[in-house]
Amino acid sequence: MPFVNHYCKKYLIDAYPDQKDIIENNFSSWYKLNVGCGTRLDNTWINVDELNLDLTDKNLEGENIDYINIHDVNNKFVSEGFLQLDFYKLDKLNCELFDVIFSQHVVEHIMHDRVDQTLKTWISLLKPGGYFYVCTPDFKFIIDDVYGEQKYFKTIDEAWVFIFNGGTHFSGHDPINLKNRLLKLGLSNVKILPRDEDKKEVMAELVLVGVK
Ligand SMILES: C[S@@+](CC[C@H](N)C(=O)[O-])C[C@H]1O[C@@H](n2cnc3c(N)ncnc32)[C@H](O)[C@@H]1O
Numbered sequence: 001m002p003f004v005n006h007y008c009k010k011y012l013i014d015a016y017p018d019q020k021d022i023i024e025n026n027f028s029s030w031y032k033l034n035v036g037c038g039t040r041l042d043n044t045w046i047n048v049d050e051l052n053l054d055l056t057d058k059n060l061e062g063e064n065i066d067y068i069n070i071h072d073v074n075n076k077f078v079s080e081g082f083l084q085l086d087f088y089k090l091d092k093l094n095c096e097l098f099d100v101i102f103s104q105h106v107v108e109h110i111m112h113d114r115v116d117q118t119l120k121t122w123i124s125l126l127k128p129g130g131y132f133y134v135c136t137p138d139f140k141f142i143i144d145d146v147y148g149e150q151k152y153f154k155t156i157d158e159a160w161v162f163i164f165n166g167g168t169h170f171s172g173h174d175p176i177n178l179k180n181r182l183l184k185l186g187l188s189n190v191k192i193l194p195r196d197e198d199k200k201e202v203m204a205e206l207v208l209v210g211v212k
Contacts (some may be wrong), residue, residue, distance in 0.1 A: 011209055050087070077132070083207075109168060127212070137204050146159040183210075
């Protein structure tokens with residue numbers, strides 16, 4: 001199963017096992033938004049990124065590309081399922097449109113002083129009862145590890161590289177603060193998921209899901 005569908009479904013069911021049937025039976029017909037999709041474009045989602053990644057005849061899923069931040073966005077509809085749009089400007093989409101919003105390794109790219117407003121806008125796009133999925137580096141985990149066991153990060157330099165990501169990370173998140181932030185912004189039943197050790201780039205990331 002494609003990456004975005006697989007992880008979104010898996011974590012929603014892990015978080016809300018009592019809603020397993022609803023999630024499984026309705027997932028394919030849900031209206032789904034993949035914010036900051038990068039190369040993880042899935043044609044069963046509306047994929048949004050500031051970069052125009054035309055993947056019509058390619059499957060780049062899972063590949064790493066070097067992305068550049070382009071801030072003069074032209075808000076152009078590129079191809080079916082892909083919308084070139086700045087994630088600060090998602091208020092251009094209709095309110096309460098989506099059943100689920102997926103953002104993986106994206107919130108850390110929001111300027112620290114714009115996180116609340118930006119997430120508030122994203123959440124406003126969810127239908128009542130819609131699900132919000134966020135996966136982002138866990139900066140508490142990184143700091144704890146490098147100053148503790150050093151199981152993953154052997155040196156502080158190695159950790160900084162991950163933390164700053166070539167100067168493209170503009171905010172930092174940890175499970176408790178992000179959970180409280182999402183609750184404050186109107187989500188309920190916010191769950192912090194256990195780290196999935198099978199996921200390749202998992203070591204320093206956290207996943208939270210919530211319901212509008
Ligand atoms: C680390 S990548 C994650 C890509 C993908 N979600 C994944 O899991 O592989 C971060 C993505 O956020 C996008 N991004 C950064 N700033 C953005 C902005 N202001 N508006 C829209 N997308 C943005 C980048 O272009 C990039 O594709």
